[in-house]
Amino acid sequence: MADLKFPSPHEVERLPGTDGWERMYPNHYQFSTENLERKSYEEGMFWFYDGLHYPEPMYPFDIIWDEAWFLALSQYNNRIFIVPPAKGIDHRIVNGYIYITPLPVTNQEEIPKRVEEFMKRAGYYYQNWVDLEKAWEGKMRGIIQQLVDIEIPTLPEMEEESVVFEGKGISTGYRLLNAYDKLIDLGILCWQYHFEFLNLGYAAYVFFMDFCQKAFPDTPPQKLTQMVSGIDVIMYRPDDELKKLAKLAVELGVDDLCRKGDCETVLKAMQGSDNGKKWLEAFEKARDPWFYVSSGTGWYHTDFSWNDDLNLPLSFMNIYIDKLKAGESIERPMRKVQEERDRLTEGYRALLKTDEDRATFDQMLTQARTVFPYVENHLFYVEHWFHSIFWNKMRDVAKILLEFQFITDVEDMWFMTRAEIKDALWDVVTSWATGCKPRGPLVWPKEIAWRKQCMERFREWTPPSAMGTVPEMINEPFTILLWGITSESMANWAKLKAIKEGDVSKIVGFAGSPGTVEGPARVCRNVREIAELQEGEILVATTTSPSWAPAFQKIKAAVTDVGGVMCHAAIVCREYGLPAVVGTGSATSRIKTGQRIRVDGATGEIDIIS
Amino acid sequence: MEIRECVLPFEACDLTMVNRVGGKCASLGELLRAQIPVPPGYAITTDAYEHFLEENGLSRKVLARLDNLDELNINEVNSASADIRSWIEAGTISLPMEDIVAEHYRLLSRRARTPAAPVAVRSSATAEDLPNASFAGQQDTYLWVRGVDDLLDKIRKCWSSLFTPRAISYRIKMGFDHSKVLISVAVQKMVRSFTAGVMFTLNPSTGDPATVVIDSNWGYGESVVSGEVTPDQFQVNKITMEITKKTVSDKAVYYTTDPETDEVKKLEVDAERRVQQSLLDAEILDLAKLAKRIEKHYGKPMDIEWATEKSLPYKGEVFILQGRPETVWSQKEVKPIVEPKKSALEHIVAGLLAGKKIR
Numbered sequence: 031m032a033d034l035k036f037p038s039p040h041e042v043e044r045l046p047g048t049d050g051w052e053r054m055y056p057n058h059y060q061f062s063t064e065n066l067e068r069k070s071y072e073e074g075m076f077w078f079y080d081g082l083h084y085p086e087p088m089y090p091f092d093i094i095w096d097e098a099w100f101l102a103l104s105q106y107n108n109r110i111f112i113v114p115p116a117k118g119i120d121h122r123i124v125n126g127y128i129y130i131t132p133l134p135v136t137n138q139e140e141i142p143k144r145v146e147e148f149m150k151r152a153g154y155y156y157q158n159w160v161d162l163e164k165a166w167e168g169k170m171r172g173i174i175q176q177l178v179d180i181e182i183p184t185l186p187e188m189e190e191e192s193v194v195f196e197g198k199g200i201s202t203g204y205r206l207l208n209a210y211d212k213l214i215d216l217g218i219l220c221w222q223y224h225f226e227f228l229n230l231g232y233a234a235y236v237f238f239m240d241f242c243q244k245a246f247p248d249t250p251p252q253k254l255t256q257m258v259s260g261i262d263v264i265m266y267r268p269d270d271e272l273k274k275l276a277k278l279a280v281e282l283g284v285d286d287l288c289r290k291g292d293c294e295t296v297l298k299a300m301q302g303s304d305n306g307k308k309w310l311e312a313f314e315k316a317r318d319p320w321f322y323v324s325s326g327t328g329w330y331h332t333d334f335s336w337n338d339d340l341n342l343p344l345s346f347m348n349i350y351i352d353k354l355k356a357g358e359s360i361e362r363p364m365r366k367v368q369e370e371r372d373r374l375t376e377g378y379r380a381l382l383k384t385d386e387d388r389a390t391f392d393q394m395l396t397q398a399r400t401v402f403p404y405v406e407n408h409l410f411y412v413e414h415w416f417h418s419i420f421w422n423k424m425r426d427v428a429k430i431l432l433e434f435q436f437i438t439d440v441e442d443m444w445f446m447t448r449a450e451i452k453d454a455l456w457d458v459v460t461s462w463a464t465g466c467k468p469r470g471p472l473v474w475p476k477e478i479a480w481r482k483q484c485m486e487r488f489r490e491w492t493p494p495s496a497m498g499t500v501p502e503m504i505n506e507p508f509t510i511l512l513w514g515i516t517s518e519s520m521a522n523w524a525k526l527k528a529i530k531e532g533d534v535s536k537i538v539g540f541a542g543s544p545g546t547v548e549g550p551a552r553v554c555r556n557v558r559e560i561a562e563l564q565e566g567e568i569l570v571a572t573t574t575s576p577s578w579a580p581a582f583q584k585i586k587a588a589v590t591d592v593g594g595v596m597c598h599a600a601i602v603c604r605e606y607g608l609p610a611v612v613g614t615g616s617a618t619s620r621i622k623t624g625q626r627i628r629v630d631g632a633t634g635e636i637d638i639i640s
Numbered sequence: 641m642e643i644r645e646c647v648l649p650f651e652a653c654d655l656t657m658v659n660r661v662g663g664k665c666a667s668l669g670e671l672l673r674a675q676i677p678v679p680p681g682y683a684i685t686t687d688a689y690e691h692f693l694e695e696n697g698l699s700r701k702v703l704a705r706l707d708n709l710d711e712l713n714i715n716e717v718n719s720a721s722a723d724i725r726s727w728i729e730a731g732t733i734s735l736p737m738e739d740i741v742a743e744h745y746r747l748l749s750r751r752a753r754t755p756a757a758p759v760a761v762r763s764s765a766t767a768e769d770l771p772n773a774s775f776a777g778q779q780d781t782y783l784w785v786r787g788v789d790d791l792l793d794k795i796r797k798c799w800s801s802l803f804t805p806r807a808i809s810y811r812i813k814m815g816f817d818h819s820k821v822l823i824s825v826a827v828q829k830m831v832r833s834f835t836a837g838v839m840f841t842l843n844p845s846t847g848d849p850a851t852v853v854i855d856s857n858w859g860y861g862e863s864v865v866s867g868e869v870t871p872d873q874f875q876v877n878k879i880t881m882e883i884t885k886k887t888v889s890d891k892a893v894y895y896t897t898d899p900e901t902d903e904v905k906k907l908e909v910d911a912e913r914r915v916q917q918s919l920l921d922a923e924i925l926d927l928a929k930l931a932k933r934i935e936k937h938y939g940k941p942m943d944i945e946w947a948t949e950k951s952l953p954y955k956g957e958v959f960i961l962q963g964r965p966e967t968v969w970s971q972k973e974v975k976p977i978v979e980p981k982k983s984a985l986e987h988i989v990a991g992l993l994a995g996k997k998i999r
Contacts, residue, residue: 114992145989153985234984237991244977248848248875250884377879381849386976390987397984505995544882632884 039072039497042124048484051125054090054447056097059123077122077129078496081615082592083329085572087126087488089444090481091424091451092330094214095417096121096128098221103508106225108133111155112147113229115505126488129497132506155230159400162227166404169223170411174319177216177419182209182426184433185462203459206430210455213423214448217416224412231401233507238398241390245382250541250632251595256604257375258398260368263406265598268323268336269579271316272343273360275309276350284309285351293340319415323577325557328413331444335418336577345561346580353583360583367605406601410576427451434458436470437478445481446474495615537621539589539614541634542600547586547609548628548639551621554581568629570621574599582606587629589617589636603631611636643736646688647744650681650828660685662764662824667963674937676930676960680751681759681828682744686766688737689799689823696731702803703819711812714805721805728800733792741795742788748829756786758830758897760961761794763801766822780804783860783904784830784897791827798825831959832897834950835918836861837871839927840966841878841935841942847969849941851884852876852928856918858909859894861945861961868906869893872918876928883924888917923948926958934963941966 039061045051052060063069088096104118117133135141155162183202192198235258242254279285282305290299297313300306317337325342326333336343350360375395382388428443436454437443443451454470461468552567554560560581563569569585571578573592579602582588586608588599593612603610609631611617617636621627626639653661653669661669665683672678693699702724710716733741749757761782780801782794801807802823811818837856842849855871857863864871869892875885891909898905919927927946935942945962981987 114989115995116992141993145993148989149985152988156985156988233988233992237988240991241978241987246848246850247846248843248851248884249877253877253880374879378850381878382977383849383974384976386980387978389980390976390978393981393984394987397988503995505992507992544880544884632882 036496036498037494039077039122040069045125045487045491048487051484054481055093055123059121061122061124073498075131075498076496076500077131077498079493080128080130084128085592087485088123088128089331090447091444094217094448095221095329098218099225102221102225103229106229111152111230112144114141114144114148119506124493125491126485127493132504132509134505152230155227156397163404166223166226173216173220174416174419177416177423180209180212180423182423184430203463206459207455210427210452217420220412220416224408227404228408229508231405234397234401235405236507238394241394242378245387246378252541252543252600252604255595256371257395258402259604260364260371261399261402263403264410265406265576266362268320268576271320272347272580273350275313275316276347276354276360278309278312279351280354282309288344288348288351293344296344322415322418324414324418324575325577327573327575328417331421337418342557349580349583362605430458434468434470436474438475442478445478535638537614537617537636539611539634540594541632542595542610542612543603543608544632545609546628546630548626549586551623551625551627553618553621553623555618568627570617572618582608587631589614589629591615591618643740646685646691646737647740648683648685650678650683653683659766660687662686662766664762664764664962665824665826668826671934671960671963674933676934678960679829679831680748681826683764684741684795684825684827686822686824691737692731692733692799695734698727698731706808706818709812711809717805717808721803721808724803725800729796731796738792741792745788745791752829758784758786759791760828760830761785761791761798762826762828763798764824764826765802786902795825799823831947832949833860833947836947837864839931839944839946841931842966842969843875844968850878852878852931854924854927857891857894858913858918859896860904861947862895863893874919874924876924878932881925881928883921886917888915890914891918920954922954923958926956930958930960938965941970
């Protein structure tokens, strides 16, 4: 067994020049020794770095989603569905990096009562999954519409006459504060919905996998996930829309126009012919909502959607046009994936020895397949569609702060917390109402400059993979599935540590999708760098998202820094039959573009050959 | 007994004939029936053995020598063994029997397109490879036997190996009647193994029925069977037919035929070949395919010996030398993996309560 010692959370390095960094984040996120009870609680828990969601230090504003799921996941586990042995997940922050720990139910006597409640409550959701999911989609579409409808008003010199003659009785100052509150409120609400089904979905999935691993202990988990694949999920829809547009362009004979330069030029050129106009109509139709797919995970304000930069989908679409022109198929091999899924399912089922096991297998597989679409689709609704619109609405707020010189650039606002922004808006509206000068401009530019340099320091620091005390057992489905916290992964972390110190030509991650290939690496840290990707290269990325899908048409394999067997890169590679190694921790910093690497998707090993 | 009943080509053997041709030959015939590539050969039947004992006046003499033997007295067992083996090895094979053995050997050589074809001469006892008693490896095997005289000599040696001290004690201990345990001999065209080894149609260390595990070393399979080397190990997923694991070991020795002396010899592996993968990926997959077919034919997990002949570019020269039911996992009582439950929900609750051990 690997060395499982991790540092105490109270002994983490303080970085020079960052004293007072704690004020950038909510105070309950701080590790502290001021109280013996809290101190020993923190030391006794196992805190692991959530690099899956936060590969970079947190911007003070962006922590909003962490706060949102801190609440939402915990409440569903512990107060709504009453997961028998698992309470919520506690959060802390160190040098800008988020650490989390699942809380077990320690009093064993509570468990039978919790089981009873869980059977009743979760049972209702499992039984009515399809209907509840449909209702969920309605709720999500509803709040996305509300979000779109929020208007961030600019403060007028004088209110319109209608305020008086219609007896409205409120000012734009109030409406601004209200709009901001509503924006934040919708954000938190959408995360309440985000977790409505998620842990139940994960649980069904985890224990199906668990059963299969007991029955077939050597079978790599990614093989087992293939039995729950080939189900149409909307994660593929943006990519499918691009394929449709590519086909349409070829059909209408306007594909040459698609290469006329940047998007603006192309769209203008399309106006010039009837066929071009037809294509434009389809293009506009596809944009809402499918171009709200984020170029990243959607967790950071730095992620942007296709709608924010239409050159991206256009250049991706040109990849498809090239393929079509060359007579190649651009279809996702869905039928093949489904046939393979059915073959695997039958094959494994036939190897089970008893009728009881076959019954268990059928029960668990059916449940896993039922939950699968939600587990994938919620990402599009929340992280992509909602977030993409949300970030831009927030930028409208930033424009007000910019106008009043609280910040010197729209993008500076992310260095303020949501509570600080609310206070700043009060400063804005009261000074506007009064006609005096706000104090903000004297405070914020200086503070933000300091915060920026703190974040730079944070970025240079490598957060330890875990802190505190390793527990015997983890019963929390979310932590098990998403981060793959098991004895093997712990050993893997320890192994990674050892490799970091020794061999530099070998990197180990999780086996994401089987197969072995060798080829030149292309390190892409963001979606814009995909443009440089050449046919036959191996993509090395921090993480990938649905909007990267066209890249998978060009590559031979994918390697990521973060993610488990259910991460986007692993899923897509399995669907396309490409090898993938995911969750390597450090591939993008240790592999250089142009190096030859060998990727073994069955063992999770990467060799740097030259 | 008709003298022509002394020899039976593998093609004529099957699992119902263990009494006449022993476990090994019966299973080689069965493999051929499943259209598995097995090197050609024939069985010297138990009739031949009994006939031989009779002709040399040994039937009663052997049993008398074993009468009242104390299985725990090593010296007694050793001396009885030495006596009986020397009688058998000095016995005369009758001319008609010699003729028929020689005739089949000639036919085999012609089939192999080799003058005096090298053959493997293996014991095939009637009580070996039973699911409840493993006599495997208790009797002798001779590799690279050439020419009729050498063959007759090794046949006698195989017969006599029914009376090794180990075999004698084992029978006494297990309560087998010496007179009921007979021996047949397999004469099989020698595969000039480039690599060889064993494979299981389930993982012998985890019991995973979805995995074929292949152990492999250079040269003849004896180095793997005897445990003299740590072989390479390959795992293949039976359903997807992907190689899921490769462990390439440091393989110190191997067995091969010395071209000068025309004898099998144990040699050290060249430094650079020691840590090389001893099977091509294509060979691994071909073997796994054969393993699956054999398992399907028998309807149970199998333990298989195999060999490859070198050909480059690779054209698929893999052979099965032996197949027998796997005994360890097959003996385990079949129980459901998890307790059956009314619904997926109940399984999920049970799973949540059990949690994931992380240390």
